[in-house]
Amino acid sequence: MAADTSPTVRRRRLASELRRLRVERGLSMQEVAERMDLTAASVSRIETGRRGIRPRDLRAFLDMYEVPEADREPLMALSREARQRGWWQNYGDVLPGEYATLIGLEAEAISTRTYQQTLVPGLLQTADYARTLIAAGRLGDTPEEIERRVSVRMERQKRLADDSPLELSAVIGEGVVRQRVGTAEITVNQLKHLAEVSQWPNVMVQILPYRAGAHPAMTGSFSIVGFPAQSDLDVIYLENMSSGLYLEDSADVRRYVAVFDYLRAAALSPADTAVMLMNASNNLV
Known part of the structure; x- marks a missing residue:
C-alpha cells in the first residue's frame, strides 16, 4: 500500500x-x-x-x-x-492487533526513532534472524505460521526503500551485538546487514555501548513514530511479550523524545558503530 x-x-x-x-x-x-x-x-x-x-x-x-x-x-x-484494507490485514490470522496498528502507522509515517535494548529492530532484521526469534518466542506456532510472521516482517521493511522511504534512526544496546541468535552464520549475516543498511541515506544505526553506564531507558525498548502532517502527533509504541501499548499524550511524547535524544548523544557515532559491528561479526567467524 x-x-x-x-x-x-x-x-x-x-x-x-x-x-x-x-x-x-x-x-x-x-x-x-x-x-x-x-x-x-x-x-x-x-x-x-x-x-x-x-x-x-x-x-x-x-x-x-x-x-x-x-x-x-x-x-x-x-x-x-x-475502511480500506492494508496489505497487513491479509495476515490477520498471525498478526496481533497492536502490531497490525504499528504497521498501519508506519505505512504513512515519515520517521521512526527506536531504541532496542535486546533485539535488532524488526525493520532491520534478516529473514533468518527474524525466523529464529519468532520460533524461540512462539513455541506453539506451526512452521507455516512462523513463515507467515516472517513474511510480515519482510514486507514491513519495504517502507525503508519505497518512493517516500521511512527515515529510521535506531539506537541498539551493545548486548544486541554480543547476543548470538541462532547459528554463528545467522548472527554474522545479521550484523553485516546492520552495517550495510546503516549506509543507506535514510537509515542511521548507533550502538549504545556498555560504558555509557546508567541511562533513562534502562526499563525497556520503545519506538517513536512520526508523521508528515502537523495535525498527526507522534506516537510512542511500547511492546512486551504478549501485547503492545501506545502513548499519544503530548507530555509522554516529549518525555520519550528527550530520552531518545539522550541515548543518541550517548551512543557511538555511526562510523564507530559500523566498526563495532564488523569486529563483532569477525569474532564469530
Missing part, C-alpha cells in the same frame, strides 16, 4: 477530529454516549481510533455536533478511506 493511504492513520485522524468536535461543543463522553445510545467506553474507543465508525453513525455524530454540510465531506472521505 502506498505510504499516503494508510487506513490506520485515516481512522486515527478521523478519531482526532471527532474528539475535537466534542470538546468544542462542550460535551462530555458520557453526554455523547447518552445521546448516541452508546456506552462511554465505546465513545472513547471511537475517539482513540481503536474502533471504527460506520458512515451512518458518523453522520449521526456530525448532526449532533451541528457540523455544516460544507465541512462534512472531508470527514466522510476519511471514514471511507479508514
Whole structure:
C-alpha cells in the first residue's frame, strides 16, 4: 500500500477530529454516549481510533455536533478511506492487533526513532534472524505460521526503500551485538546487514555501548513514530511479550523524545558503530 493511504492513520485522524468536535461543543463522553445510545467506553474507543465508525453513525455524530454540510465531506472521505484494507490485514490470522496498528502507522509515517535494548529492530532484521526469534518466542506456532510472521516482517521493511522511504534512526544496546541468535552464520549475516543498511541515506544505526553506564531507558525498548502532517502527533509504541501499548499524550511524547535524544548523544557515532559491528561479526567467524 502506498505510504499516503494508510487506513490506520485515516481512522486515527478521523478519531482526532471527532474528539475535537466534542470538546468544542462542550460535551462530555458520557453526554455523547447518552445521546448516541452508546456506552462511554465505546465513545472513547471511537475517539482513540481503536474502533471504527460506520458512515451512518458518523453522520449521526456530525448532526449532533451541528457540523455544516460544507465541512462534512472531508470527514466522510476519511471514514471511507479508514475502511480500506492494508496489505497487513491479509495476515490477520498471525498478526496481533497492536502490531497490525504499528504497521498501519508506519505505512504513512515519515520517521521512526527506536531504541532496542535486546533485539535488532524488526525493520532491520534478516529473514533468518527474524525466523529464529519468532520460533524461540512462539513455541506453539506451526512452521507455516512462523513463515507467515516472517513474511510480515519482510514486507514491513519495504517502507525503508519505497518512493517516500521511512527515515529510521535506531539506537541498539551493545548486548544486541554480543547476543548470538541462532547459528554463528545467522548472527554474522545479521550484523553485516546492520552495517550495510546503516549506509543507506535514510537509515542511521548507533550502538549504545556498555560504558555509557546508567541511562533513562534502562526499563525497556520503545519506538517513536512520526508523521508528515502537523495535525498527526507522534506516537510512542511500547511492546512486551504478549501485547503492545501506545502513548499519544503530548507530555509522554516529549518525555520519550528527550530520552531518545539522550541515548543518541550517548551512543557511538555511526562510523564507530559500523566498526563495532564488523569486529563483532569477525569474532564469530
